[in-house]
Each structure stands twice: as structure tokens, then as C-alpha cells.
Amino acid sequence: MECLIKQKRCHRQGRDALVVYADMNNLKIINDRYGHEEGDFSLKVIADRLAGAAGKDGVAGRIGGDEFAYVCPYDGSDGGLETLAALYAAFQSFNEGTDKVYNVTISAGACVVKPDSGMTLEEALSVADEQLYEVKKLRSKEVAKGV
16 A cells, blocks of 8 residues: 555656566575575565665565565666666675575566556556566576575
8 A cells, every 4th residue: 555655645746656676586495494594584585675666755675575666766777777787786795794604586577657647556556566577587506505
């Protein structure tokens, strides 16, 4: 609900909204190999990184399972690619700086919603989800560091 409110606020202000859909990679593998506490830890890391990416004017949340989304105002012109690159870099930095023996990674897609497009939040999430799954096809299923 809050995502919808943020999207509508952007549109009332005449601003584009960026909708990002993210899915944790390899949650089952982390749960099976390292335990459910580590899986829960990984989900919290993702929530924190996405909330940081959404910023003070955006909102991020867990949709369910290992899926997350966020909506924020967007002033770019690259369809969210730079934002996604920064998001992936944030996870790489986390993984390099932690003593965990596994990597926490996501696959994500983005959709820019123009104020006059008439696109609903559900439609934007669907577009971002399609991009997410194209990225997910290319991911590594190995979670252990140094492999």
C-alpha cells in the first residue's frame, strides 16, 4: 500500500517513479547449507540494502518469501540501469566486507513510471519482474565465497 502511495505522490509532483522488483538468489541453498538463521540474516541484509536504495523519499518492503520491491522518485534517463548497478555494487561491498562464508545476492529488475503513463503499480511490478527473471537466468547458483 505504501508503494502505491509513493508512486501516486511522485505523479502528483510531476516526477517519474522508479519501481524495483528484487528476488534473493539461492535462499534455499543458504538455508540448507548454513541454517535458517543465516537465511533470515540474508533476508534482513536485503531489506536493509533496498531500504537504503529507496532513500528517504521512497519505500521498500518484502513482498513475500524472498521477494522485495521498492518505489522511489526517479530523475534519471537510463531506465533504472544505474540504480540497479549501484544496488548490485552495494551487495558486492557487503559480501567483501563480511566474514560470512557465503554471498548474499539478488536479481533485480526496474521499471520507470512516467506521471502521465497511466501505468499501475501492479503493471510496473510485472515489467520489473520480467527483467528480474532475465537477470536471474544468468546468476550463479554457488553461494560459497572463494569457489
